[in-house]
Amino acid sequence: MFMVHLLCYIFMHFRWLLPLRNALWNTRGTTKVTRAGTKKPRMSQNIGDNKNKVFKVVLTGGPCGGKTTGQARLSTFFENLGWKVYRAQETALVLMSGGVKFSELSQEQAYVFQENLIKTMMQVENTYFDLAQSCPQNCLVICDRGLMDGSAYLPPDDWERMKRDNGWSEVNLRDNRYNQVLHMVSAASGAESFYTCAGHKTRSEDLGVARHLDDYTSRAWVGHPYYDVIDNSTDFEEKITKMIHAVCNRLGIDAGDRLETNTTKRKFLVQSLPSEDKFPPFQDFTVIHDYLVTPSRKMQARLRKRGQHGVWTYTHTIRRPEINKQSVELRMAIHFKDYSILLMQRDENHDTINKLRRCFLWKNQYFQMDIYTEPCPDKCRGLILLETYTTKTADELHLPDFLHIVKEVTEDPNYSMFNLSLKDSFIGSPSRVKSLPNNIMNNSHELTNSHDVTGDK
Secondary structure, three states: OOOOOOOOOOOOOOOOOOOOOOOOOOOOEEEOOOOOOOOOOOOOEEEEEOOEEEEEEEEEEEEOOOOOHHHHHHHHHHHOOOOOEEEEOOOHHHHHHOOOHOOOOOOOOHHHHHHHHHHHHHHHHHHHHHHOOOOOOEEEEEEEEHHHHHHHOOOOOHHHHHHHHOOOHHHHHHHOOOOOEEEEEOOOOOOOHHHHOOOOOOOOOOOHHHHHHHHHHHHOOOOOOEEEOOOOOOOHHHHHHHHHHHHHHHHHOOOOOOOOOOEEEEEEEOOOOOOOOOOOOOOEEEEEEEEEEOOOOOEEEEEEEEEEOOOEEEEEEEEOEOOOOOEEEEEEEEEEEHHHHHHEOOOOEEEOOEEEEEEEEEEEEEEEEEEEEEOOHHHHOOOOOEEEOOOOOOOOOOOOOOEEEEOOOOOHHOHHHHHEOOOOOOOOHHHOOOOOHHHHHHHHHHHHHHOOOOOOO
């Protein structure tokens, strides 16, 4: 049996698969992530041609574990730190979507297919590894599964034969090739109510099969010196945060309290934009958001186009209705072609939101500032919002002293991106309005109770 990837949830009429996968931890040879603050040994990264850091990480695991959302969130986090991020997509998904049905293959055909799959994966990864090596920036390469995943779907004798035929060594395939392996435990193990194959054309594993697949892939990586398992002992959001924290720990990156489990997002209204020389070193990104039509008011879907110097990344986010009092947000990196197709489903009740996003550190606190740009709705004209993630109280949090902060708007629904993008929902720019009539505020609360009020990243 062969495992193709895929995601936990797909939008009814979306044509691709949105994979989410996770991993089961094996007690031998693994390091279990227990909570965000746990100390970890740091992983020495490779050094590129330009003395840049090069870090290669594998995201692996069984079906429906958060792998795809984790990849998108990890990418955004490191891009905001000024790193270049490459994402090696899952090779099996590409090959299997070309008409291959594993059930139709003989044992020898399956062997040859798996051998070619691993060779193809090697070449795809090597392409990104070479680019990272010559990159002028620090570079993170995220591999959606790694070479050892292939061994999990072969009989042991076939795997031994394949290694002999090709002169492969597990030490080189597993230990020397990647800096870190992160196993995202399947929802089938510990978060069963979130496990689903609904809408997925190629995945049909029930809970029992999903658990076995999770177990097989976890065993395949036992022995890697930097192997972390992210289980389902927390809610989904904290699970993703723990995964990002594990990578930061290995790299020795101090993320401050941004990744602590009790971190909250704080949002502030800024009066005006100071000159660039007032800022510490920063990274600017162009960000474009569009909301999509959904079959339910309790569901939200949006697209993000984010770029710098003409190079773009594309993200599709789905916010699902609450399950067991948890609201799950699935985020997936997509290609331009998929972005273009999805954009045709844009919700005409919402305006496109354009921003300049400025990311910077101030006194060891990470901030991002969204400067709303034209074309934009009237209520967004001149609007500047500063955001940060922190565990600090209002008295403890030191805001940049070179910015004129008007007030905190964290709990104000008027400043949620969903409401800002709504056509004809408010009058005038929030940056100029101190208060709104009660009836408008009441209507706003009704909307934000069923939608994301924190905006997008």
